[in-house]
Amino acid sequence: ETGVTQTPRHLVMGMTNKKSLKCEQHLGHNAMYWYKQSAKKPLELMFVYNFKEQTENNSVPSRFSPECPNSSHLFLHLHTLQPEDSALYLCASSQDRGQTGELFFGEGSRLTVL
């Protein structure tokens, strides 16, 4: 069992569709993250939640809408996306203000926008 689980692993959607990505962590962490990874580009931080509160929104377009109902679950709601939004979306978790700073990633959700 992996510590951070993402579903679906692959998603193809049209520009007018509404879909959601789901992330669940089993590590007892309090901070959760969404990152975007595009081909040949570094990881881009999108959102950070700590104890269910959003602490970071890295100038992400409103067509991406995060939701964190509790410390173990994180969603990314997708609406009217653009083809350039096609990427690997990675969820991650870490302790809140612990000293270790270890960040654990999920397997990723590969999104293709047609």
Added chain:
Amino acid sequence: GQQLNQSPQSMFIQEGEDVSMNCTSSSIFNTWLWYKQDPGEGPVLLIALYKAGELTSNGRLTAQFGITRKDSFLNISASIPSDVGIYFCAGFTSGTYKYIFGTGTRLKVLA
């Protein structure tokens, strides 16, 4: 966004050879992390370092936290074909949620 300088960008090596890569930063960190990512998969944490000068091993992998806290090194000994992938570093400072990532080193192992 801010990135760490990671080198080399890519390398081809023969199976059995040792590999070294490093990350440097203009900022100091109190945690360094090293990851491996296979195509289409999420990054997997290999080694975490917490103290300047610390040397930590995980099987054939050894990583060091630079004494200046601005750099870190990863060594892979006796490489095997399954070591193929992208390795990247990340720096972190306690009390923030900011992880700064390296640009990645793509490793290819020739059997």
